[in-house]
Amino acid sequence: MISTRWQIIFCGILALILPRIEGNAISLDSSNFNDTISKNQVVLLNFYADWCRFSQMLSPIWDELATIVSKKFPEPGKAIIAKVDCEQQQEIASRYHITKYPTLKLLCNGQLVKKEYRGPRTAESMATFVEEQLKDPIVKIESLDDIKKAKEENKRTIFGYFDASGHSAQYQNLQKISQALKDDCKFVVGIGDIVKQLRPPGSAVVTFSGSASDEDDTFLGDLNTYAELLVWATDRCIPLVREITFGNAEELTEEGLPFLILFHDPVDDDSPKQYRAVIERELVDHKTKVNFLIADGIQFAHPLHHLGKSRSDLPLIAIDSFRHMYLFKDYNRINDAGVLRAFLDDLYSGKLHKEFHYGPTDEEQLSATIQQIAGERAGGEAVRRVTTPPESTFKKLGPSPNRYTLLQKEEL
Known part of the structure; x- marks a missing residue:
């Protein structure tokens, strides 16, 4: 019979070598984190703090979720529910x-x-979310017409043409990437003789297309290297200029970067094209400093109202720094080289914020005075510049204090 002393020692050893499981939710730390996330197809992670009341409310639900997922997907490496203190x-x-x-x-x-995950915090809803993540996002083509139809959808799409089954390392790499980027890109794959004319014999080809009119952008690296293919796919699937909606405003706001937003009428297709072209031509080097966004000016009428604008003023461009909103003076100058860059530079330098407190510079004040006098002499109303920017409206679309404990951080 094993003595009590040896039982205690045995239990202590188990505690050291096994992941800590509390109510089936695996508790991760520096000793098991990297190993756990790399060996499982899907990991849903709860970053929490014991003192946070929202974390306390979620804790029993999270353990219930872990039980549901472990029963539904018992095979190793499939899906786990974990948490980090x-x-x-x-x-x-x-x-x-x-x-x-x-x-x-x-x-x-x-x-x-x-x-x-920002949906309902119920075990059932989150279990459904996990199940959705496990579905294969790759669409298999049955004919070359399927490729044409996919391009006509004008969605960002990655196409893969393989000569073998889905067991090759190259295919597996694309499949893993499709799971990570399925919200940003569509993935369409052809295998075997159907696509033999689209690839060299014995080789695989992966391309990207943004619309039916675009030429295919072919991956020229090593398809056997996951990291290389991931970087290429990410650069193409996540666009430099994104559309903001009420569905993604919270996550965009939480990224913490100021917004440079084009507000446009939904029937206007030209201004978004102009805006994207200018950003891609002149401001790619600013992508880590600011979020370039396009907004439906009807859907987001409230920010326009704060700027003193309406549908008749569209299109227009503004910065939301999460403290204030600053209006770009003249949309018609969007194609003038360096004008949008100067607008952003004025944000970074603090010039826009300084004008909020102290008014425009002497040169700008003189120009405004001349405009005012000219307006009065012409018998019209004086043109008066409003230099006080309204408060940010988009910061109110960020994570709610009624749902999260928000940590303090400095704003731009």
């Missing part, structure tokens, strides 16, 4: 830029998916 694991929390509790992040094959 951010107070104890600050290095992990910092790595994932946690700014609120609880934050529910999704990882597919070890790769962080940009889109968090």
Whole structure:
């Protein structure tokens, strides 16, 4: 019979070598984090703090979710529900830029998916979410007409043409990437003789197309290298200029970068094309400093109202710094070289904020005075510049304090 002393020692050893499981939700720390996320297809992570009341409310639901998922997907490496105590694991929390509790992040094959879980916090809803992540997002083509139809949808699409089954390393790499980027790109794959005319004999080809009119952008790297293919696919699937909606405003706001927004009438297709062209031509180097966005001016009428504008003033461009909104003076100058860059530089330098407190510079004040006098002499109303920018409206669309504990951070 094993003595009590040896039983205690045995239990202690088990506690050291096995992942800590509390109510079936695996508790991750620096000793098991990397290994766990790399060996599972889907990991749903709860970044929490014990003192946070929203984390406390979620805790039993999270354990219930873990039980449901482990029963529904019992095979190893399929899906797990895990959690990270951010107070104890600050290095992990910092790595994932946690700014609120609880934050529910999704990882597919070890790769962080940009889109968090922000839906209902019920075990059933979150279990359905996990199940959706496990579905294969790749669409298999049955004829060359399927490729033509996919391009005519004018959606960002990655096409893969393979000569073998889905067991090759090249195909597996594309499949993993499709799970991480399925919210940003469509993935269409052809295998075998159907696509033999689209690839060299014995080789695979992966291309990207943004619309039916675009020429295919072919991946020229090594398809056997996952990291290389991932970087290429990410650059193409996540556009430089994104559309903001009420559905994604919270996550865009949480990225913490100021917005440069084009507000346009939904019947106007030209101004978004102009705006994208200018951003891609002149401002690619600013993509880590600002979010370039396009907004439906009817859907987002409230920010326009704060700017003193309406549908008749569209299109227009504004910056939302999460403190104030600043209006770009003349949309008709959008194609003038350097004008939008100067507008952003004025934000970074603090000039826009300084004008908010102290008014325009002497040169700008003189110009405004001349315009005012000219207007009065012409018998019209004086043209008066309003230099006081309204408060940010988009910061109100960020994570709600009624749902999260928000950590303090400096705003631009």
